[in-house]
Amino acid sequence: MTVLPGEAAATVDGPPPADPLVLAAAWLPVDGSAPGPTMTLSTIGLDGYPSARTVLLSRFDGQRLHFHTDTRSRKAAELAAVPRASMTIVWPEAARQLVVTGDVAPVTDREARLAYDARTRYLQMLAWVNDADLAGATVELRRERWTAFGEERGDGPLEPPTTWGGYALTPLRMLFWQGATDGPSNRLAYERDADGRWRREAWPG
Numbered sequence: 001m002t003v004l005p006g007e008a009a010a011t012v013d014g015p016p017p018a019d020p021l022v023l024a025a026a027w028l029p030v031d032g033s034a035p036g037p038t039m040t041l042s043t044i045g046l047d048g049y050p051s052a053r054t055v056l057l058s059r060f061d062g063q064r065l066h067f068h069t070d071t072r073s074r075k076a077a078e079l080a081a082v083p084r085a086s087m088t089i090v091w092p093e094a095a096r097q098l099v100v101t102g103d104v105a106p107v108t109d110r111e112a113r114l115a116y117d118a119r120t121r122y123l124q125m126l127a128w129v130n131d132a133d134l135a136g137a138t139v140e141l142r143r144e145r146w147t148a149f150g151e152e153r154g155d156g157p158l159e160p161p162t163t164w165g166g167y168a169l170t171p172l173r174m175l176f177w178q179g180a181t182d183g184p185s186n187r188l189a190y191e192r193d194a195d196g197r198w199r200r201e202a203w204p205g
Ligand SMILES: Cc1cc2nc3c(=O)[nH]c(=O)nc-3n(C[C@H](O)[C@H](O)[C@H](O)COP(=O)(O)O)c2cc1C
Pocket: 038, 052, 053, 054, 055, 056, 057, 067, 068, 069, 070, 073, 074, 075, 076
């Protein structure tokens, strides 16, 4: 991979930083702010085919990208088998796309708890109610169960269910795409080598 000089023309304002995490910090919501953008989380299916779905970016901590899910989910089983994933985040209004690929590990219980507390009430309830048993039930039954859960718990704070889990992805590759109305789009591709150093290339497309 060719390493570009720091002054090379870039997809971002000014010269590209040597460390893509600096650029990611400019593109992603800062730690502790409201839930981040949605992203396509791609894992490797148990049958070897890609497996993709939308999730919320819970947090970018400056090094890792966090997301949360049900530990009984398909993605949790896939990550247990192969702890690698890609995240694709798009900001159409800013003509930006970020694709991050890397290694995934569970977050600590404390991190998972903080993320649960930061979720809306609706999403907190969803983590309790949305299970496989209910999936095949009628719409009426699903609504009844939802209402019953809400009445049972009242307005008090909810604890996360034991099935609430979080993961954080440590980037190995980061691909920043920037579109433009008055010129071609281009990409900044970063890859981390075995020594932890980031190498950078400009890509078309
Ligand atoms: C906008 C949007 C946001 C979502 N956010 C999450 C999320 O943060 N966590 C999650 O587990 N599922 C989320 N989902 C549901 C997933 O897309 C998916 O249906 C679910 O996690 C089960 O995926 P799996 O069977 O591949 O594990 C979201 C769906 C949409 C459309």
